[in-house]
Amino acid sequence: MVVDEYVQGRPAAALAPFVAHYSGYRQAGVAPTRHLGLPSPWLTMILTLNDPLVMESHPDPRQSPGRYDALLGGLHLRPAVIVHDGWQSGVQVALRPLGCRALFGLPAGELAGLDVDAADVLGRRSVAEVREKIAAAEGWAARFTMVDEWLAGHLSDGASGRMTYAWDLVLKGVPIRTVADRVGWSGHHLTDRFRAETGLRPKEAARVARFDRARRALRPGRAIAAVAAEHGFADQSHLVREFRALAGCSPSEWLAGQFDFVQAQPIGEAHDEGHD
Template sequence: MSTGIVVDEAVRGRPASALRGLVAWYSGYRQRGVPVTRHRGLPSPYLTLILTLDEPITVAAHPDPADPPGDYAALVGGLHTTPALITVPGRQSGVQIALDPLGARTLLGLPAGALAGADLAAEDVLGPTVAEAHDLLRAAPDWPGRFAVLDAWLLGRARSDVRLAPEVRHAWHLLAATGGSIGVAALAAGTGWSERRLRDRFAAEVGLSPKAAARVIRFDRTRRGLAARPGTEGGLARLAADRGYFDQAHMDREFRAMAGCPPTAWLAEERRNIQSGHHPPG
């Protein structure tokens, strides 16, 4: 019998110092008694690794529409430019890990490019250690304890023999530093590579072309800015200008392409999550 008690927890954790640059953050979540809804898994400059604690995560639609819906106890998602749709049946719990794409070889054993646009069962990528991490997560008494489990697990997986082309690393960091506002020609000039070589090597390592990565980085900054100041007078036009779009109409088109809906509709859908801290501003 339902007790009518609503649980809505969202806890952000920082990885161990040895994981900085590989893992951006941990996000723990637990919800009970909230309305049944559908959540949009939006494009982001981070790979997603989710380990659930109780119920599986139900993906109703993947970024690649050819992939069938499914339930996952643990999931790895590559970079993508269209949303996933996740069904939330009034209760969910787990930890989401934001992985830097340049750290994929170190922690996952394969480049982020191998996961581009895909959602996969984590055990198919990471092997049986996922089940071991699951058991330890569920046994941990609180969020700090769960984050400590993740630290130990990921540090145990980290490889020290990974070498990444410095040109790809430089291009990715420059895209991130400029919020996606730098063009491919300027990126290539900074690496000494031709534009074609940069596009090919970058896409193979990261999973997106430099141009697509720039769009995702700018979109991610935009939606976090929107979540941080949803009621600002004239906020959308100002946000569009701040993020380097030509105008608000340009921003709206990009938002529709990457979120599947306009900014105002996304904000209305996600207001509960934003207010409870499930969408902390970047």
């Protein structure tokens, strides 16, 4: 029997300022795969249900490959490589960088470019308990609710309102000088605060956000030049260069090797097909 599920859900309203979305995945009996973990505007937390997450390489090449029951990854500018032998399952949490302080008690800047064992940040017992609960839950909606409840129990004070406002403006593509003027900071202070709080400079955050929007707009059969124009790249060559820099491959190569894996479905539409 082959199982291939990948669904997406939203966090509870109280967590929306800190969590962008949840993704649930379960694959059994599928072909072994190498998956790229690409730069994005979100930190990544993965809570596995069964087999460990196998990291073939990290965004920081100085980190050794490893296996994780629960992983927390900071913002980064290089791809990670995840491998599995045809069997994997878990819940992936896309965390807003300014939610890192509120949920985990530390700025996202301390995790920049790193993948760490989530138990080292949140406690081994706490992580073990939530993994046990989501593994026993029936269905993805119930699992996402379990993660909601667990994260809500960790909430404390987050980043300042001005930092949150600055982050939102940068992700919307507002020029960096305009962002500094609107929040009342000098350009140097804005850069220093961004690096400390998120791990990226403002221009790097804007670059990653634009890349992420373009990557999500790519579809088989859609002209890459059209995606480039729609998302503010000078031309198709500019988008291809950014893909090679941030993903380690071209848009066409990513579509050929990764597109099917990352097309999440809303809860209730997971694909689960059995074969003899």
